[in-house]
C-alpha cells in the first residue's frame with residue numbers, strides 16, 4: 001500500500017463530499033487524501049492526470065451517470081480502480097457496476113469507515129493483480145506473436161529447401177533420362193552400324209577384287225560398272241556416318257541456325273545435280289521453282305541436309321525409271337519445299353513412329369537405311385523455325401512438305 005492514498009470523489013453534491021471526508025477521517029491510521037470533482041467533465045480531466053490511487057464515483061452525475069464515467073475512463077486505459085457509490089444495494093446495480101469496469105460498489109449512507117477502508121484496499125490490490133495479469137498477458141501475446149513469426153520463417157525456409165530439393169531432383173531425373181537415351185542411342189548405333197556398314201563394305205571389297213581381274217581394254221565397261229558400285233557404296237557409308245554425326249551433334253546441342261542470303265533456285269539446282277550420280281536406273285528429279293522471288297535468308301548447311309535426305313529417300317523408296325518431283329517456292333512470307341515420289345509409300349500403322357530415331361517402316365526391310373534421316377530433317381526444320389508435313393499412301397507414293405518463315409534480311 002502507498003504511504004498516502006490519494007482518493008478522488010466524483011459527486012455533484014458537496015454534502016456527500018463532506019460526509020465522505022468525515023468517514024475517511026475516522027479510518028484508523030488516516031493515511032488518505034480525499035479530493036473532490038463535482039462534475040463529469042471536471043472528473044474526466046482530473047482522472048486523465050492519473051494522480052489518484054482510487055476513484056469513488058457517485059451513480060448520479062447530473063446529465064450523466066457514474067457508470068458512463070467509469071466506462072469511458074477504463075476505455076481510455078486508466079488502470080486505478082473505481083468504486084461506485086449507489087443509492088441502493090441489489091444484484092442488478094452490482095452487475096452493472098462490474099460490467100462498466102468498477103471494482104466494487106458501496107451503498108451511500110450505509111458504509112462506515114471500516115467498509116470504506118476495506119473496499120479501497122481490496123480494489124487497489126485487485127487492480128494491481130489485474131494490471132499484473134494484463135502485463136503477463138501482453139508479454140504472452142508478444143511471445144506467441146514472436147514464436148508465430150519464427151515458425152512462419154522456419155516454414156518458409158523449409159518450403160524453399162523443399163523447392164530446391166525438388167528442382168534438383170527433377171534435374172537429376174532429367175540428366176539420368178538423357179544419359180539413358182544416350183546410352184540407348186549408342187547401343188543402337190553399334191547394332192545399326194555393324195549391320196549397315198557390312199553391305200557397302202563387302203560391295204567395295206568384291207568390286208575392288210573384280211576390277212583387278214578385268215585387265216583387258218574390252219573389260220573397260222565392267223571395270224567402270226564396279227567403280228560405280230564402289231562410289232555408290234562409299235556414298236552410302238558417308239551418308240550413314242553423316243547421319244550419326246548429325247544426331248550426336250544435335251544431342252550435344254551443337255547445331256545452330258546460321259542463316260545467310262543465297263539464291264534458293266540455283267542452290268536447289270546444285271543439290272539436284274549432286275544427286276544425279278546416286279539415282280537408280282532411269283530415275284530423274286524434276287525440279288522447279290515457283291514465285292518471282294529467289295533469294296532467301298536461311299541456313300545453307302541445314303537446307304542442304306534437308307534436301308539431300310528427302311531426295312535420297314524419294315529415290316531409295318521408288319523404283320527404277322520413276323520421277324521424283326522437287327519444288328521450291330517463295331510466296332509472301334513463306335518459303336516452301338516439297339519432295340514427292342511415286343514410290344512404295346508408308347504403311348498407316350508405321351506413321352506414328354516415323355520421326356523416332358532408328359525407326360524404319362515394315363515395308364523397307366530389304367532397303368538399306370538407318371532410320372535417322374527423317375528425325376534429322378524434322379529437327380533441322382524446327383531449328384530453322386519451320387514446319388514439316390507429309391502425306392503418304394501405301395503403294396502410291398509420298399509427299400514431304402516443309403514450310404519455313406521468309407525473313408527479309410536480304
Ligand code: ADP
Nearest residue numbers: 313314317345360361369370371372373374398
Ligand atoms: P532411312 O531411310 O535411313 O530408313 P529415314 O529416317 O530417312 O531413315 O526414314 C525413316 C523411315 O521412313 C524409312 O525407313 C521408311 O520406312 C520411311 N520413309 C521415309 N521416306 C520415305 C519415302 N519417301 N517413301 C516411303 N517411305 C519413306
